[in-house]
Amino acid sequence: MADTFLDPLPWLIILPLAWASLAFLVGEGRGGRLAVAGLAVQLALALILAVQVMAQGARVHAVGGWGASLGIDLLADGLSVAMLLLTQAVALPLAVYARAYFSEVAQTTFWPLAGFLLAALNALFLSADLFNLYVTLELLSLAAVGLVAMSGKPAQVDAALRYLLVSLTASGAYLMGVALIYGAYGTVSLAGLAPLVGADPPLITQLAAGLMLAGLLAKTALFPFHFWLPAAHGGAPAPVSALLSALVVKATFYMVLRLALGPFAALADDAAPLLGALGAAAILWGSWRALTTHHIKMLVAWSTVAQLGYLFLLFPLLEPGGAALRAGVMQAFAHGLAKAAMFAAAGVLMLSTGRDTLEGLAGVAGRVPVTLFAFALAGVTLMGLPPSGGFLAKWLLIEAALEQGQWGWVVVVIGGGLLAAAYVFKVLRQAFLLAPASAHFHRVPRAMEWSAFLLAAASVLIGLRATEGVALLGVEFGP
């Protein structure tokens, strides 16, 4: 009894739902303390779950006790637990950051929206049911759209509306895929579908998989579906940008990966070259736009477009037990932590200088050195310098590409790293210039500076704990 009641797996979903609704109940602007406490417990639960899964193997939690296909299954295997760890590890420092940030910048409904967003992420990473994934996806999208729009500024509301329309169209395509799959097989359980789909799926399954893939790619903002991302991520308040760029776009990537490894494995090979090519285009185009923009947060947002590209390079290189899967998850981790750090740091820089342009950064190095160091450390991860997580991810990708003789991807990975170096140094160079006499700096809460630093440091140090990560990812469910 006590065993099942204290199982960390369901609590990772219940807890954020509970503090999100309580935050709504206690009223506007409050709930920050609830969120930090809830997230601290969630991080502990995710760690316990990781230890349990590594010791006892992957496990299924049958909601309602029915089991698939009648009921809905939750699955905790290496991949989902890794994503859960990333989510809580990014969210806790960001919550500390956001408490300080929103004492400076007025806000309305950040905490309940953020709580539902995190609940949606945890539920999505644990779900093993196509239709339940659709519900978590919608929960995630509406929370993300609400966060983008909440400042009420016309540019933000406009970006939120565009984001919502793309997101709804994408969900519609995904839902159509689910409808076709249910019609064809009579079940939406991932585990149940895998043997039924088999090695040579019929036309209806191919169409369903195509519709679902297109919807998920649009939500992930993979090139050429990236058009909505820079405005939505670049214009939002810094804690929101950080949550969206670090975590939300990863959720749909995770779903593509989960489906490609699971029921649609037979079709994954056909889509892989296209996904790789789009990933490469995303890296080059996103980096180029980051290099040519004049706004700090737009630079960071375009860098997200580029870094998402790396995630999709793993598909042409995907093979059982190969390095590509580890590379993809390591990239998700490294980019998640580094991008959260970078947006958090950009928020501090903007509050400190009172401006949002690169030109306005002159002289900021002497004012908020910790933050600038955090930005630089996160930059080290994005460039892929050792010993960062980004280095390890790119190294594994190159290793996988060389093993399979696919030289082209190596050029893309290295080229993307050089472009990242160029745009990161562009910011740093500006920050170390002398401040003009007219410049006026504001004080920024210490909690904001240090939480950004913590995230950045984690993105670098994660590279040193890769062995545990690899062991965790090795935990798969089933025979």
Next chain:
Amino acid sequence: MNAPARLAVVGFALALAGALATAVLDLPAAAVDLPAAVAENLSTSGVEHPVTAVLLNFRGYDTLLEIAVLLLALLGMLAVAKPEAVAPEPSAADPMLRFLASVAVPLMILAAGYLLWAGAHRPGGAFQAGAVLAAAAVLLHLAGRLPAWASPSRMLRLGLVGGFLIFLAVAAALLAQGALLRYPPAHAGALILLIEAGLTLSLGLILAGLFLVLARRPASPRAGVGEEGKS
């Protein structure tokens, strides 16, 4: 978008529809027979109506998250509602409408109660009952008896999330049974009724909120804001 691009989109949509129709017409029977599984387990689900059993028991977890989706939509709407556009006084409505509202609303509340109770064994349930309650609120608003919402008070917020919190608490408490939302067959009926009663009230308020938040008129003289005429 230029003409060739528009043509390409239309062509793509037609091709997709054609391919989907072909695939659907040539489809063998599904391998998994879920209706049979539902029928087999209906007796231990706590309700007699199969759709209610799926909604609140077999796939009750979907429904839990779905209430959260509704709450979120309302949260997002409240976040972007203009703070200075304070809810105006209800307009003086048609006397016929006022009369109709005073007759219909009590009946609608009664109907909602019936739908809630009927859901256990025939079409009905919390969503239908909540929708009728929401319609009653909209009718009251149109009749000038209920103002639009500016920002909900603490009591109203409790009403909005109360149903969800009861559902969540039951789901969590049932972990002691071995899994999230695992109803013990003996108490399934009572627990589902408890959840549905809470949901009926909260869903009524949330659905009414979706209308009443949008029903606010801007404080500025630019009344009747619509899509037309501004480009």
Next chain:
Amino acid sequence: MTPGLLYALTGIALFALGLAGVILLRQTLRRILAFNLMGSGAFLVLVGLAQRGGVVDPVPQAMVLTGIVVAVASTALALALARRLAEDGHEDG
């Protein structure tokens, strides 16, 4: 042809119509309506295709109820955003 299959085919037509609408239309309100058309198409396929054999299947019926609620919620949020833009005089439609 069974009634279920007829529903599914109608759903496919609605879905394609809605998809083209979301991409081609410029006015926000029309795009929101087009999205709802897409959603309705998917719902019809979900219930129609699963019951093409004439056997009643409560599972897709429950799923469609969930889907409808999600669509209502999304539509309401989209309308609130569009209205806020219109209030601020930034409506591009």
